[in-house]
Amino acid sequence: MRHSTSDVRRAETGTVENSAESRRLAVVLLIGGAIGLAMAVTLLVEKIALIENPDYVPSCSINPVLSCGSVMSTPQAEAFGIPNPVLGVAGFATVATIGAALLAGARFASWFWVLSQFGVTFAVIFVHWLIYQSLYVIGALCPYCIVVWAVTIPIFLYTTTHTLRLVQQSSAGEEHRLIRGLTEYRGAIITSWFLAIAALIAVRFWSYWSSLI
Numbered sequence: 624m625r626h627s628t629s630d631v632r633r634a635e636t637g638t639v640e641n642s643a644e645s646r647r648l649a650v651v652l653l654i655g656g657a658i659g660l661a662m663a664v665t666l667l668v669e670k671i672a673l674i675e676n677p678d679y680v681p682s683c684s685i686n687p688v689l690s691c692g693s694v695m696s697t698p699q700a701e702a703f704g705i706p707n708p709v710l711g712v713a714g715f716a717t718v719a720t721i722g723a724a725l726l727a728g729a730r731f732a733s734w735f736w737v738l739s740q741f742g743v744t745f746a747v748i749f750v751h752w753l754i755y756q757s758l759y760v761i762g763a764l765c766p767y768c769i770v771v772w773a774v775t776i777p778i779f780l781y782t783t784t785h786t787l788r789l790v791q792q793s794s795a796g797e798e799h800r801l802i803r804g805l806t807e808y809r810g811a812i813i814t815s816w817f818l819a820i821a822a823l824i825a826v827r828f829w830s831y832w833s834s835l836i
Contacts, residue, residue: 644806662774743783
């Protein structure tokens with residue numbers, strides 16, 4: 624059976640797009656995972672120092688609002704019975720490893736991406752729970768944690784669009800409009816997401832910020 628020139632071109636274009644998309648995903652996972660890992664390790668070191676010396680002032684305790692010490696001493700800092708940074712070290716190390724493997728040419732089965740999707744979905748939900756706790760329960764922010772929040776969001780979104788593409792391809796259908804929209808406007812979505820969180824922080828601590836002016 625002969626294929627038309629247009630069919631061949633569409634197949635070649637799809638291959639190039641998938642390859643470029645895979646590289647973008649790999650870079651996001653590698654860089655985001657590495658940054659998240661660095662923050663998690665730093666937080667773990669600070670947590671250990673605080674355990675050893677209750678009077679220790681963490682390096683990220685800058686003022687009454689940006690105060691890691693206030694956050695680390697709360698039950699929320701050990702949501703699952705172990706320090707949250709331990710989860711971060713394990714999770715971000717895994718993410719960075721996956722990104723490096725993809726850049727090296729590795730390919731993973733669909734079931735692997737489904738499991739990864741569960742992982743990043745848990746991470747982004749957990750992060751937003753921590754955001755709520757920091758803003759409205761604890762009343763303080765951890766600068767290193769904010770960086771963790773920032774890298775978790777693009778890791779989640781890029782992994783989600785990749786997983787959705789795989790699911791769509793397995794159904795032998797054309798790429799869904801929603802998937803294409805999420806892929807094309809990821810930058811705008813991430814920016815809007817960041818701005819929304821920044822707005823919540825600004826409103827919640829406005830009395831303090833305004834006192835500095």
